[in-house]
Amino acid sequence: MWDFSTEPEFQAKLDWADAFVRSEVEPLDHVLGDPYDKSDARAMRLIAPLKEQVRAQRLWACHLTPEHGGQGYGQVKLALLNEILGRSRWAPSVFGCQAPDSGNAEILAKYGTAEQKARYLQPLLDGEISSCYSMTEPLAGADPTLFTTRAVLDGDHWVINGEKWFSSNARYASFLLVMAVTDDGPDRHRTMSMFIVPADTPGVEIIRDAGVGTEGADHSSHAYLRYRDVRVPADHLLGARGAAFEIAQTRLGGGRIHHGMRTIAQVRRAFDLMLERAASRTTRHGRLADLQATQEKIADSWIDIEQFRLLLLRTAWLIDKHDDYRAVRKDIAAVKVAMPRVFHDVVQRAMQLHGALGISNEMPFSAMMVEAQVMAVADGPTEVHKWTLAKSLLRDVVPGDPKFGSGHLPTLRDAAREHLAARLEAAAADL
Numbered sequence: 049m050w051d052f053s054t055e056p057e058f059q060a061k062l063d064w065a066d067a068f069v070r071s072e073v074e075p076l077d078h079v080l081g082d083p084y085d086k087s088d089a090r091a092m093r094l095i096a097p098l099k100e101q102v103r104a105q106r107l108w109a110c111h112l113t114p115e116h117g118g119q120g121y122g123q124v125k126l127a128l129l130n131e132i133l134g135r136s137r138w139a140p141s142v143f144g145c146q147a148p149d150s151g152n153a154e155i156l157a158k159y160g161t162a163e164q165k166a167r168y169l170q171p172l173l174d175g176e177i178s179s180c181y182s183m184t185e186p187l188a189g190a191d192p193t194l195f196t197t198r199a200v201l202d203g204d205h206w207v208i209n210g211e212k213w214f215s216s217n218a219r220y221a222s223f224l225l226v227m228a229v230t231d232d233g234p235d236r237h238r239t240m241s242m243f244i245v246p247a248d249t250p251g252v253e254i255i256r257d258a259g260v261g262t263e264g265a266d267h268s269s270h271a272y273l274r275y276r277d278v279r280v281p282a283d284h285l286l287g288a289r290g291a292a293f294e295i296a297q298t299r300l301g302g303g304r305i306h307h308g309m310r311t312i313a314q315v316r317r318a319f320d321l322m323l324e325r326a327a328s329r330t331t332r333h334g335r336l337a338d339l340q341a342t343q344e345k346i347a348d349s350w351i352d353i354e355q356f357r358l359l360l361l362r363t364a365w366l367i368d369k370h371d372d373y374r375a376v377r378k379d380i381a382a383v384k385v386a387m388p389r390v391f392h393d394v395v396q397r398a399m400q401l402h403g404a405l406g407i408s409n410e411m412p413f414s415a416m417m418v419e420a421q422v423m424a425v426a427d428g429p430t431e432v433h434k435w436t437l438a439k440s441l442l443r444d445v446v447p448g449d450p451k452f453g454s455g456h457l458p459t460l461r462d463a464a465r466e467h468l469a470a471r472l473e474a475a476a477a478d479l
């Protein structure tokens with residue numbers, strides 16, 4: 049059974065996080081720069097005591113196991129926590145669960161050697177450094193089997209050559225996790241490996257940093273990277289050779305759930321502003337809230353949010369139940385498909401209700417609209433997840449009669465008459 053309640057002890061932690069984020073963390077969004085820039089001494093000084101408060105509440109890096117400083121929470125609890133953290137750009141960093149560092153930490157914890165954990169994982173968990181997940185390529189799009197970045201073993205080093213696109217936070221990263229082809233074979237999913245590449249390794253070049261939407265150069269942080277004869281020690285292979293796809297799924301499955309709950313936080317923000325606007329503004333016909341068109345926007349938005357939240361929490365519950373992302377692949381795909389649509393639709397309604405103010409840069413809606421589109425592309429585009437979902441749903445379907453199918457009413461009536469013939473005859477005789 050799926051229980052909708054939250055045990056009192058964890059609810060108390062959620063209540064603390066809710067108040068703490070609202071009073072201490074959300075204001076940081078308006079005065080500080082990029083959370084991934086660990087060279088910003090003023091920002092690091094401001095958030096250090098906040099991190100200590102989070103640790104004192106035992107809410108630091110909750111996605112990790114206790115041996116790595118986390119609480120080992122399941123996906124339902126993580127989802128509920130991320131619903132709060134999603135309200136603030138700085139909150140994930142204050143709670144030690146910012147992407148892509150959180151996913152990178154997960155796979156380092158699971159696949160890393162003792163030496164790799166000491167050198168890369170621990171400083172990442174302590175919030176001392178940032179990391180980058182360097183996977184996507186300029187010509188490969190959503191299909192990793194088309195990757196061409198290659199790593200060749202040369203003595204006791206791997207030599208990496210190729211280009212990667214949209215490697216987020218590379219400009220601030222101390223190390224990059226790089227997915228590269230290491231072998232040839234018919235099963236492309238077994239030909240790639242994952243590497244830890246220190247950012248200062250010779251040959252790692254940021255060609256340029258792309259921004260999202262209208263971001264200027266100062267805020268652009270999605271790198272177009274070139275790896276030119278980049279040599280890393282053989283012991284910087286992460287996990288087994290040829291296991292990059294398996295490793296990648298470790299970070300992507302839960303990450304999509306966390307993205308979803310943080311998205312809900314942003315959507316709720318837009319929805320709350322929509323309600324406020326409707327109740328505050330008047331026209332010659334009365335309040336916006338009294339107009340049927342406004343009421344439809346509000347009703348549709350509430351339904352969209354609640355439906356999506358239930359789908360997401362159910363998926364998180366299934367992950368906890370099966371402890372296997374593969375068993376819940378179609379559900380995760382459904383979450384990923386619904387996320388950008390709900391995000392876009394609710395924000396668009398809120399923006400429309402605010403008129404000229406809504407489309408100005410004095411309100412958050414324009415940035416939210418861009419972020420909704422980001423969610424439609426990040427971690428695999430919507431089209432790929434629809435394909436995954438549809439294939440999964442069709443896999444076990446038993447084909448019916450190709451002419452009329454199983455819902456053909458004349459056929460069903462004939463079958464029913466034949467099945468019930470004796471009882472129909474007996475009932476008629478009793479009349």
